[in-house]
Amino acid sequence: MASGDEEALYGEELGVGALVSDWLVEQVHYRGPVSTLYRARHVRTGALAALKVLLPQPSDVALRRFRREAETLQRLRHPHIVDVLGYGTLADGRPFIAMEWLEGRDLAAELASRGPLSPGEALEVLEQVGGALRTAHQAGVVHRDLKAQNVVRLSTGSGAPRVKLVDFGVAKGLTPDAPGASTLTLTGVSLGTPLSMAPEQIRGEPPDARTDLYAMGVLLFQLVTGQPPFQGATRHEVEDLHLNAPPPRPSERAPVPAALDAVVLRSMGKRREDRYPDIDAWLDALRRAVKGSPTEDQPTLAVALYAEARLHGAVEPSSLERLDALLERVGGTARAAGLDVRLEGSGCLLAFAPLPPEAGAEQAARARVLHAALALVEFVAASEAPRPVDLAITVHVAELPREGSGGGLLHLPGWVAEPPGTDLVATARALEGLETAFLVTPVSAAGLGCLRVSRPR
Incomplete structure (x- = not known):
């Protein structure tokens, strides 16, 4: 072969007929920003393979990340994780990974072609993805880039979907001996895809298994609605939504059971402590x-949490502005505490959220809301006299309202207290198990054994 022909085969982009270890390149399958994916065939067995080859002159970070992906995949063996067939370097030093060839298309292409999946189909797919994550997490590896594009649905010829998880390029080892563990990713560096990144990823904090569970919530939402929960014109806009906006409910965008809402909302908790503890x-x-x-x-x-702001004296533009600003602050504080604002009036606000079933997490969620409410009334009480606006807050626990139901939490006269000034009142159920954490005094309100909460102990 003439030298010019060799350069054509082994230049920046490998040509048809290039030999990489035991694989013969057949065609370019995908051109990425730091690597190229080729379809190749084993010279002896004829089996197809996907060759991922790093582009020439890679940065140190790209090179180390590429090698880490190969090491991770070689150790993570699971029916729903792509298999690694080989790993090495070209003559010019570029590394390559030979992986099994997956005949099919990723879930993003699947959704674009056929539309959303039914809840049953989504469960079949996510059972398999979950099994792959279980193996990774047990090995101390967090994927960190779980998204529809990184789950390939195989063309099996049968109706039942079969999928494989791919692309562990930004996977992170949780322990020094875990596959993929390295000092490549440091605290303060954000890696992943904005459409499915957990808040702690955006902030550059160390990930854990619950980081992938956030992405599973995003993926579940996308599978049953056909679109990701948060979209924006810029990366910054999408990241801001993940950090601050309450996640939408899939039942608002697709005909799915309302029970799926609770799974998505808990998966996408802003604080990882509010999510599910593990993939199982x-x-x-x-x-x-x-x-x-x-x-x-x-x-x-x-x-x-029900908050009511009340004006004192004559209604003036300045006092109305204070009232509006106060209610805006209440809404922001409620959302930060994990609540969804469901009702906003000219001087009131109602926010609530389902409680986690685990006793410890349930009590922690109530304590978080009580501390947030107490901070609000303390903020108003500390304002200069004469105070133009008072803020009365009641915190309660009751059955989550069902569609078409007007009782329970939505029947405000049944549980909302009406203290004369700026105060926090909590029902006995809201304070259960937390009585010693706050200084409280009994009050009379709606027969619910309400207590005035004045400060933490």
Whole structure:
């Protein structure tokens, strides 16, 4: 072969007929920003393979990330994780990974072609993705870039979907001996895809398994609605939504069971402590939401915050501005505490969210809301006299309202207290198990054993 022909085969982009270890390049399959994916065939067996080859003169970060992906995939063996067939370097030093050839298309292409999946189909797919994540997490590896484009649905010829998880290029080892563990990714560096990044990723904080569970919530939402929960014109806009906006409910965009809402909302908790503890708990919740269970009729409890701002004296533009600013502050504080604002009036606001079923997490969620409410009334109480606006807040726990229901939390006269000034009142159920954490005094309100909360102990 003439030297010019060799350069054509082994230049920046490998040509048809280039030999890479035991694989013969057949065509370019995908050109990426730092690597090229080729379809190749084994010279002896004829088996197809996907060759991922780094582009010439890669940066140190790209080179180390590429090698880390190869090492990670070689150690993570699972039926729903892409198999690595070989790993090496070209004559010019560029590394390559030979992986099994996956005949099919990624879930993003699948959704674009056929539209959203049914809840049952989504469960079939996510059971397999969850199994892959379980293996990774047990090995101390977080994927960190779980998204529809990185899950390939194989062309099996049968109706049942079969998928494989790919692209561990930004995977992170949780322990020094975990596959993929390195000092490549430092705290303060954000890696991943904005459409599915957890808030801690955006802030550059160390990931853990619950970081992938956030992405599973995003993927579930996308599978059943056909679109990601948060979209924006810029990366910054999308990141800001993940950091600050309450996640939308899939039932608002697609005809799916309302039970899926709770799975998505908990998966996409802003604080990782509010999410499911592991992939098995996540899958169990999804199965119950899709298939139902003997306990599905048991009510879901929610913690609620009702705030009412009251003006003193004559109504003036300045006092109205103070009232509006105060209610805006209340709304922001409620959202930061994990609540969804459901009602906003000219001088009032109602926010609530389902409580997690685990006792410890449930109590922590109530404590977080109580501390947030107390901070609001302390802020108003500390304002200069004469105070033009008072703020009365009641915190309560009751059954999460169901569609078409007007009782429970939505029947405000049944639980909202009416203290004369700026005060926080909590019902006995909201304070259960937390009585010693706050200084409280009994009050009379709606027969619910309400207590005035004055400060933490």
